[in-house]
Amino acid sequence: MKAIPERLTYAQEKLIKLIEARKLRKWCQENGVTHSAAYKLALGEVLPNYRIIASMCHLIAPIDWLFFTDEPLPYESQLLPKWENTEPPKFIAAHRGDYRELAARYGLSELIAYNIFVARRKVPTVKLMRDACAEANPIEFFMPPSMEANLTYIPKKGDIVRAGKDGNKYLVITNSEKNAEYESFTGCLISAESDGIELTGTNTKGFADPRFLRTFRLGSSSLTVLIEKAEAELVDKAAKLAAEYIL
Template sequence: MLKAIPERLTYAQQRLVKLIEARELRKWCTNNGLTHSSIYRIALNEKIPTYKIICEMAHLIAPIEWLFYTDEKLPYKAQLVSAFDPKKSICKYIKEHRFDYKTIAEKYGLSNLSAYNLFVTYKARPTAAFIRQVCAEVNPIEFFTESIKEIPEQYIPERGDIISHNGELLFVLTTKEYTKKHTYVICCLISSDCMDGIALEKTHTKGTVNPYAIISFSFARPMPTLIETADKVSTKKIMKKATEFLVL
């Protein structure tokens, strides 16, 4: 017996419901390597479509059709793309906003921790609700395609940045202008513990900045990776300690 059809459906759900009514959903799922019970529940609003599921079906149902209801006009053309595996690839939007994730968090009402996990560590994935929010400015296809830009080359470390370079976690002391002029970066090593060190505060990165373990490297490949940026108070405290014997 067919369960009650929700009064309001997304364009994607409408496609699935038509398959249910034609008694073709199971065959369609089998032919496309999808789990029938899961897709059936999504069609009838019993399960929320995750980013992973939308990615898996991107070659069958245009991703934007999961974001808007049939009584709404699609703001962009519905496009099918190749099935996207978020475990193996980072989508264009996430990759290209790695270095301004705090700005994105403030704009769309995300916590800094949620944005950090989404854009920096990739421990979280975008929800359909978040992607719909971004639709006001960006075609959602950017969440389901890879970036063709070499993003690391756009990043120049700034004082207060916490970066990863050659397997080490570092706190940047030099300014972006200094790095542009002299083409190298001066940092303090961040360790799990350090006598006379300064513990990181208000950051997702845990550890102690060692103001006596100074590391410098030429700003060239391998490029450093931005982890996050410390707050101004912590940066000022670390700079004061580090510059007791180092002139920058």
């Protein structure tokens, strides 16, 4: 086997494991995938595009192609039915009327955005799908508008998330079991103000302030996006202080 890239996407990792177990050829035969193409995708000799991801969305979750294994996934990996592409996918259909806004938001020219969202002469790029994770689960690029799906990620205690229509960051202080049971979660607002608990050991900078708690309903129109995990000691401190403020 040729050299494995140092940095792999979740999808590549899955294919590499099949190669190492000498099961890739059989997997390809069983699923109607060209072995040479899957092998090149695994080693990064061929880069995934919309059509490749769409053709395999029933085998490998679309989001697994968009993020590397050293990055947290903002949504759960979710397989889909085979994508027939006979109608505009959910995300494209939803933004047909505001394609200019999306062009500005994601650094597209208006012509490119028009061709993707209105004329459908072009397909979404991997970069666009990854960037759009800030507002939508990427499975929406591979499902018809009428299809319903569980787009909800269940936050865990210690997750740093972006939530709400204002897009603020929060440190989750409630555990995943309760979050799933009550279909909600509570988090401390993270801000630049120095009155809270300073975040350390994270890429996210700022202070988690237990005085400013907010509870979010899961599955609302404003989706919650995972950014990264905070250290357990910091989270426990924030949760303890938050309890004191509540009581």
